[in-house]
Structure formats: C-alpha cells, structure tokens
Amino acid sequence: MQFPTQKRKLLKVTESTIAIASTIHCSANNRAAEQRCLALLQDCNSLPKLTQVHTHILKLGLQNNPLVLTKFTSTSSDIYAIDYASSFLFSLESDTRLYDTFLFNTIIRAYAQTNHSKDKAICMYNLMLEYNVLPNKFTYPFVLKACAGIGNLNLGKSLHGSVLKFGFDNDVHVQNTMVHMYCCGRGGIEFARKVFDEMGKMDSVSWSAMIGGYARLGMSTDAVSLFRQMQIAGVCPDEITMVSVLSACTDLGALELGKWVESYIEKEGVQKTVELCNALIDMFAKCGNVDKAIKLFRNMEERTIVSWTSVIVGLAMHGRGVEAVALFEEMIGSGVVPDDVVFIGLLSACSHSGLVDRGRDYFDLMVKNFGIVPKIEHYGCMVDMLCRAGLIRDALEFVQQMPIEPNPIVWRTLINACRAHGELKLGEKITRQLIRNEPMHESNYVLLSNIYAKMFNWEKKMRIRELMDRKGMKKIPGSTMIELGNEIYEFVAGDKSHYQYSEIFEMVDEMGREMKQAGYVPTTSEVLLDIDNEDKEDTLNTHSEKLAIAFALLNTPPGTSIRIVKNLRVCSDCHSATKFVSKIYNREIIMRDRNRFHHFKDGMCSCRDFW
DNA sequence: TTAGGGTTAG
Numbered sequence: 001m002q003f004p005t006q007k008r009k010l011l012k013v014t015e016s017t018i019a020i021a022s023t024i025h026c027s028a029n030n031r032a033a034e035q036r037c038l039a040l041l042q043d044c045n046s047l048p049k050l051t052q053v054h055t056h057i058l059k060l061g062l063q064n065n066p067l068v069l070t071k072f073t074s075t076s077s078d079i080y081a082i083d084y085a086s087s088f089l090f091s092l093e094s095d096t097r098l099y100d101t102f103l104f105n106t107i108i109r110a111y112a113q114t115n116h117s118k119d120k121a122i123c124m125y126n127l128m129l130e131y132n133v134l135p136n137k138f139t140y141p142f143v144l145k146a147c148a149g150i151g152n153l154n155l156g157k158s159l160h161g162s163v164l165k166f167g168f169d170n171d172v173h174v175q176n177t178m179v180h181m182y183c184c185g186r187g188g189i190e191f192a193r194k195v196f197d198e199m200g201k202m203d204s205v206s207w208s209a210m211i212g213g214y215a216r217l218g219m220s221t222d223a224v225s226l227f228r229q230m231q232i233a234g235v236c237p238d239e240i241t242m243v244s245v246l247s248a249c250t251d252l253g254a255l256e257l258g259k260w261v262e263s264y265i266e267k268e269g270v271q272k273t274v275e276l277c278n279a280l281i282d283m284f285a286k287c288g289n290v291d292k293a294i295k296l297f298r299n300m301e302e303r304t305i306v307s308w309t310s311v312i313v314g315l316a317m318h319g320r321g322v323e324a325v326a327l328f329e330e331m332i333g334s335g336v337v338p339d340d341v342v343f344i345g346l347l348s349a350c351s352h353s354g355l356v357d358r359g360r361d362y363f364d365l366m367v368k369n370f371g372i373v374p375k376i377e378h379y380g381c382m383v384d385m386l387c388r389a390g391l392i393r394d395a396l397e398f399v400q401q402m403p404i405e406p407n408p409i410v411w412r413t414l415i416n417a418c419r420a421h422g423e424l425k426l427g428e429k430i431t432r433q434l435i436r437n438e439p440m441h442e443s444n445y446v447l448l449s450n451i452y453a454k455m456f457n458w459e460k461k462m463r464i465r466e467l468m469d470r471k472g473m474k475k476i477p478g479s480t481m482i483e484l485g486n487e488i489y490e491f492v493a494g495d496k497s498h499y500q501y502s503e504i505f506e507m508v509d510e511m512g513r514e515m516k517q518a519g520y521v522p523t524t525s526e527v528l529l530d531i532d533n534e535d536k537e538d539t540l541n542t543h544s545e546k547l548a549i550a551f552a553l554l555n556t557p558p559g560t561s562i563r564i565v566k567n568l569r570v571c572s573d574c575h576s577a578t579k580f581v582s583k584i585y586n587r588e589i590i591m592r593d594r595n596r597f598h599h600f601k602d603g604m605c606s607c608r609d610f611w
Numbered sequence: 612t613t614a615g616g617g618t619t620a621g
Contacts, residue, residue: 074613105613141614176615183616208616215617243617278618309619344620351621380621409621595621 033060034068041071050076054084063088070103073110079117082110086124101136104128108139112146121146122155135162137171144177153185160195176205183213204238212244215251221488223248224257236268239276246279253565253592254483255287278306285314288563288590288597305339313345317596319606321353328362340372347381351388352596352607359385380410387417392426408438415447419454420572427451442473480544481565482552491547493539500554507550508541515580523573545574549581549589561588569593579603 037060040053053072062068066089073085086107089099104124111121125143128135135143140163147156160178168174175195182192196202196210207230214223227245230237237245242265249258262280265272277300285293290311297303297311308331315324328346332338338346343366350359363382366372379402386395395414399406411434418427431448438444445468452461468474479492489498498504522540540546545566552562570578570593582589583603591598599606 070612102612109613136613138613145615171614173615178615180616203615205616210616212616238616240617247618273617275618282619304618306619313619339619341620348621375620377621382621384621413621 034062034065036060037062037065037068038071041068041075044075050078050081054081066103070106074106077110077113079114082107082114082117082120085110086120090127099128099131099133101128101133101139104133105136105138105142108142108146112142112149118146118149122150135166137168137174140168140171140174141177144174144181148177148181148184151184151186153182153188153191156181156185156188157191160191170200172199172201172203172206175199176203176209179206179209179213183209183216189213189217189219202233202235204235204241207233207235207237208241208244211241211248215244215247218251220248220251224252224254237270239265239271239273242270243276243279246276246283250279250283250286252483252488253287253481253563254488255284255289255563256483256486257488258283258287274300274302274304274307278304278310281307281314282310285310286317286592288592290314290318290320303336305336305342308336309342309345312342312349316345316349316352317592318599319352319596319608321349321355324349324353325355325358338366338370338372340375340378343372344377344381347378347385351381351385354389354608356385356389356391376404376407376410379404379406380413383410384413387413387421390417390421392417392421392423396426408434408441408444412443412447415451419447419451422454424451424455428455440471440473442468442475445473446475476568478544478566478568478571480548480567482548483563484552484555489548489551491544491551493544493547494542495544495547498551500551503554504547504550505542507554508546511546511550511553511577511581511584512541514584515577518580518584520577520580523571523576540573540577543571543574545570545591546577549578553581553585553587559586561590563590564592566591566593569595570598575605575609579605 037053037056040056044050044053050072057063057068057072069085069088073082076082089103089107104127108121108124108128111117111124114120121143125135125139128139140159144156144159144163147159159181163169163174163178179192179196182188182195185191192210192213196206199206207226211223211226211230214220214226223244227237227241227248230241242261245261246258249255249261258280261283264270265276265280270276277296281293281296284290284296293311293314297307300307308327312324312327312331315321315327324346328338328342328349331342343362346362347359350356350362359382363374363378366378367374379398383395383399383406386392386398392414395417399410399414411430415427415431415434418424418430428448428451431444431451435444435448445464449461449464449468452458452464477492479490481488481490483489491498495501545564548564549562552564556562570591575598578589578591578598578600580603581587582600589598589600591600596607
C-alpha cells in the first residue's frame with residue numbers, strides 16, 4: 001500500500017474539481033445554504049440525486065464545508081462522491097483543525113463499504129495517523145472490515161498491533177471484527193481462533209464470526225462442533241449464526257443435521273429472513289431433498305435472485321434440467337432480472353440433462369437480451385455441456401473460438417471428456433500442453449496418468465507417478481461420507497480404521513458376488529495402479545463409495561434409502577456397481593458427488609449416465 | 612455523531 005501515491009491521486013481530483021468550482025459564484029459561510037444542503041443530503045439515496053446536490057454544493061460555495069462534505073460522503077456508496085469529498089478535505093492542509101476522528105471515521109467507513117476501493121480506507125487510516133488524529137473504538141471496526149475485504153493477513157496483523165497499542169482490544173465490537181478479519185485472510189483462521197479463545201465475553205456475533213469463518217473455508221465439521229459449543233456456552237444463536245451452520249451442513253451433505261437445524265429454527269423462533277430461507281433451500285437441495293427445497297421456495301413471501309438461483313442449481317444437480325428451465329422461465333415471467341450467477345445454474349442444468357440446443361439458446365439470450373458479458377464460468381458450462389453430450393470436436397472448436405483465454409478448469413473438462421469418450425491421443429496432447437503451463441498442479445498429472453491407464457500404457461503411467469513423487473505431489477484421496485444417527489462417518493479407499501471394518505469388508509465381498517451373478521463386469525481401467533486384473537478388482541471393491549454403501553446396508557433397516565456424499569466425482573465402476581446394488585438390495589441410493597446427484601433405483605441412475 | 616457476524620456459481 002503506497003500512501004503517498006494515494007494522496008497524489010486525491011489531490012489530482014481536487015485540482016480538477018476546484019477548477020469547476022471556481023467558475024461558479026461562491027457565497028461561502030452561508031449558514032442557511034449549509035442547512036439546505038444538509039437537508040437535501042438527508043434524502044439523497046440515488047446517484048442522480050447525489051449529482052444534483054453536488055451541483056448545489058458547488059453553486060453555493062460549500063465545497064470547503066466539512067460538515068456538508070462529511071454528510072456528502074457518508075450518504076453515498078458512490079466512489080466518485082467519496083473521492084470528491086475526501087479530496088477537498090485533504091486539500092485544506094492549512095487548516096488541520098478540521099481533521100478530527102469523526103471525520104476520518106466517516107471517510108474510512110465510506111471506503112470500507114465500497115466494493116473495489118477498500119484499500120483507500122487503509123490509506124485514510126494511515127493519513128489519519130500521519131496527521132496525529134487519534135483513532136477511537138469506532139475506527140477499528142471500519143478499518144478491520146476493509147482489511148477483511150482485502151484479505152491481507154500481514155496488514156491485519158499490523159492493525160492488530162495498533163489495536164493493542166491504542167488499547168481497544170477489550171472492546172467486543174473490535175474483537176469480533178478482528179476475528180472476522182483473520183477469518184478472511186489466507187492462513188488466518190488460527191489467528192482468528194486465538195483472538196476468539198482469548199475473548200473475555202463472547203456474544204452471538206463473536207460465535208457467528210468464527211463459525212462463519214470455518215464454514216467459508218470448508219472446515220465444516222469445525223463449524224458444526226463450534227456451534228455445539230456455542231449451545232453449551234448458553235449463547236443464543238440468531239438467524240445469521242444459523243445461515244453459517246446450514247452452510248456447513250450443506251457442505252457435509254448432512255441432511256439429518258440440517259433438518260435438526262430447521263426444527264431448531266422453528267422451535268426457538270429464529271427470525272426466518274430471506275437469507276435464512278435461502279440457506280435452508282440450498283441445504284435441502286444439496287443434501288438430496290430438492291422437493292422440500294421447492295416447497296420452502298413456494299412458501300416464501302419475498303424472494304431474491306439468490307432464492308431462484310438456489311432452486312435452479314438444486315434442480316440442475318439432480319438432473320431435473322427441464323424443471324430448472326421452467327423455473328427460470330417463470331422467474332423471467334415474474335419480472336426478476338437474471339444475473340450472471342443464475343445463468344451459470346441454468347447452463348449447468350442444461351448440461352446435466354443433455355439439453356444442448358436449449359443451452360446454446362440460453363447462452364445467446366444471456367448475451368443479446370440481457371447484456372451479460374460471459375465469464376469463464378459460462379464458457380466452462382458450455383464446454384462441459386458439449387463434452388457430456390460427447391461432442392468433443394464441437395467443444396474443442398468452441399474453446400478455440402472463445403474471446404477469453406481458457407482457464408485450466410476448461411482444459412481439464414475437455415481432457416476428462418477425451419478420456420471418457422476414447423479420444424485418448426487428443427486428451428494426451430492437451431494434457432501435456434497444460435502441464436507445460438501449469439507444472440505444479442497435481443490433478444493435471446492424475447489426468448494424464450488416467451489417460452495412460454485407459455491406453456493400457458503402464459510404462460508411461462508409471463513414469464508420471466514417479467514424476468509426481470519426485471515433485472512431492474500427492475493425489476487427493478477420494479472419500480465418502482455418510483450420516484447415521486447423530487454421527488458423520490467418513491471412509492477412504494481400503495479404510496480399515498472403522499470398528500466394524502471386518503464386517504464391512506465381508507459385506508463388500510458379498511455385494512461383489514451378488515453383482516457378478518446379476519451381470520456386473522468391473523471397469524478395471526479405472527484403477528490407477530499397474531497390477532493384474534484380480535488385484536485390480538480388489539482395489540475397486542474397496543473404493544470409499546462401496547465401503548460406505550456396505551456400511552449402510554449393515555446398519556440401516558431393509559428398504560430404507562441410503563444417502564452418501566463423495567468428495568470427488570464418482571468413478572465409473574462405482575457408478576455402475578451402485579446401479580446393481582440398488583436393484584439387488586432393493587434400496588434407493590442417493591449419492592452426491594463433487595458435481596451432482598445420482599439417484600440410484602431399480603438398477604438405474606437419474607443421471608442417465610450424463611455425468 | 613459514528614461499530615461487529617450471513618446466502619446463490621463449472
């Protein structure tokens with residue numbers, strides 16, 4: 001952060017604005033005019049109004065009036081107004097008596113609330129110290145919030161130092177914002193926890209800040225366990241706490257826990273804000289009960305674009321693309337203006353349901369009718385859609401014609417499709433190029449290794465493995481979670497850590513025998529190791545999905561549904577095996593993988609193999 | 612005459 005540069009910028013604005021002002025006759029120190037301007041600013045909530053008042057300020061010669069300028073700054077979130085006001089204030093260097101804590105706080109707050117100029121809040125804070133204006137207990141929540149938005153941990157630590165120096169470390173507002181700030185900085189969660197643990201008295205905001213921090217980072221079990229501690233501590237959670245807890249449930253796929261949270265909300269009378277309803281909808285949709293999500297959505301009195309998006313994305317994940325499209329049309333019909341995010345949901349709905357032509361039409365509609373500039377995510381959806389439909393060459397052509405640089409995610413989508421649809425040479429070529437550009441990303445090597453496995457080229461495959469070992473890279477282990485009773489169990493491949501492991505492995509063997517009788521043929525090319533066929537089958541049999549399903553078959557009543565959550569995409573062998581299990585054992589199996597839901601029933605999967 | 616925590620995305 002270069003404060004002097006910032007100051008120069010501010011002064012530049014000042015000069016041009018003074019030039020405008022000097023052309024107008026000024027009647028300075030006009031008390032009545034000041035009052036009039038303040039009154040106008042009171043009712044100033046839009047940019048056109050603000051511009052009008054701006055003209056008044058200049059006409060009346062009030063551009064040097066700190067009261068007017070402070071008000072002008074604080075009423076607007078418009079960066080132009082904030083820059084304008086701060087420029088004038090700091091051009092008055094001759095009269096530094098004007099600079100007080102309140103004035104700085106107002107400007108710091110205004111900058112902290114902007115989307116892209118939070119760094120200016122920090123500049124103003126530095127300027128404040130340079131002018132020897134003392135910060136007070138209100139200054140730090142503003143400046144820490146700005147720092148949270150920037151996500152700069154070192155800056156945060158230095159602000160923490162100032163908080164201690166000025167003695168505001170006992171103020172609960174400052175402490176809470178500090179927890180929040182540390183949660184937002186890369187690698188800051190432990191510092192956040194330290195501040196949190198050392199707090200004397202925590203209120204619901206303190207707990208929410210910490211739980212929310214864990215939830216955002218995907219440390220969902222920590223979020224849930226902290227929520228339990230909050231209850232033990234006797235602090236009453238509010239609707240904001242519940243949003244974070246629900247977000248953690250969503251991440252874990254913990255439907256039972258999510259349902260418990262819902263009943264807790266009802267029982268405790270937690271205010272059901274739009275945001276809380278949205279979080280509930282998202283939880284139900286992503287934990288496998290999209291119908292419940294729809295029901296909640298239909299019962300909402302007020303909906304936001306997030307509500308619509310949550311349901312559309314939910315339907316997309318369940319492969320109910322036609323309904324997602326219908327809901328999108330209903331949304332447009334009801335006058336809601338779509339944003340870029342809802343289009344990502346809509347395009348992914350088309351992708352997961354094989355609606356290629358609809359998807360292409362919506363992409364055009366987005367650009368032509370709604371003026372949304374497609375982001376890489378939208379292009380990614382289109383590539384994914386073409387790939388799933390097996391149109392690899394179309395997808396490649398699409399990528400080559402994209403006006404923006406394809407990111408590695410787009411390339412990996414294409415590579416995966418090449419592998420799945422047997423375009424192995426093309427896949428190998430793209431992957432080699434990708435590895436040259438992104439040599440330290442482990443999944444690129446895994447992709448190449450998978451392609452060689454499919455080519456039965458064990459030698460090249462081994463070389464990739466060795467290369468990964470030399471570079472110290474490891475494959476992310478696949479794991480599957482299952483919720484049973486009040487516990488969440490997690491399995492990894494070949495997992496023997498569970499107390500029931502011998503029964504689970506026996507069950508897996510039994511499943512294998514039954515499946516073979518029913519005609520199941522193991523897809524051995526999915527196995528990444530170079531071993532003979534019999535061992536390969538063995539490795540496939542102990543994939544985390546199969547262990548979790550065996551565990552569920554052992555511990556749940558016959559005929560009941562089984563819900564499992566996989567951290568990566570389900571492998572094609574487990575996908576095929578689960579179809580057989582659903583028929584043989586007469587169980588509905590609902591599997592969420594990294595991309596979508598698979599509802600297995602009677603030997604079929606809802607994804608219709610569009611995965 | 613000022614303050615803290617939350618939701619949607621391949």
